[in-house]
Amino acid sequence: xxxxxxxxxxxxxxxxxxxxxxxxxxxxxxxxxxxxxxxxxxxxxxxxxxxxxxxxxxxxxxxxxxxxxxxxxxxxxxxxxxxxxxxxxxxxxxxxxxxxxxxxxxxxxxxxxxxxxxxxxxxxxxxx
Numbered sequence: 001x002x003x004x005x006x007x008x009x010x011x012x013x014x015x016x017x018x019x020x021x022x023x024x025x026x027x028x029x030x031x032x033x034x035x036x037x038x039x040x041x042x043x044x045x046x047x048x049x050x051x052x053x054x055x056x057x058x059x060x061x062x063x064x065x066x067x068x069x070x071x072x073x074x075x076x077x078x079x080x081x082x083x084x085x086x087x088x089x090x091x092x093x094x095x096x097x098x099x100x101x102x103x104x105x106x107x108x109x110x111x112x113x114x115x116x117x118x119x120x121x122x123x124x125x126x127x128x
Contacts, residue, residue, distance in 0.1 A: 001056065003065040003086075004095065012066055016056075028052055049103060053096035060095045061117065062086050071098035073114075084114075091116035 001024070006015040016024070031048045062071065065086040071093075075082050084091075084098050097114045 003067055003069045004057065004060055005064050005066050014066060024056070046100075050096075050100065053099050057094070057096040057099060062093045062095045062098050063089055065095075071102045073098075073101040093117065 001016050001021055002014055002018065004015045006013045031052055062069070062084065063086055069086040071084040073082050073084065074080075084093055084101075093114060093116055101114045
């Protein structure tokens with residue numbers, strides 16, 4: 001959140017300040033975990049988290065981070081951690097997808113399959 005560039009400024013500045021980040025948790029903390037009425041699989045409904053990610057990250061891409069940034073996720077097929085790097089221009093991801101995939105702990109939220117932008121593959125076991 002703190003490395004997201006502000007498109008409204010000419011010079012590279014973050015869209016959100018540390019104060020905004022703190023306020024985000026006060027204002028939106030109750031929206032992180034909405035229990036499902038019938039929890040099958042994960043306990044919480046990912047819809048509330050997706051809505052927050054859409055609102056705060058929009059269509060920004062991970063390669064535009066102001067500083068080199070890594071999103072760590074877990075590949076359920078190979079049972080290994082995976083890193084999505086903002087400086088890897090061969091595979092560009094939407095920032096919200098990186099955020100959501102790193103938050104997808106199966107007990108809480110369903111795992112998320114993510115693919116780089118421009119990828120025509122519907123399934124990429126490298127990132128999930």
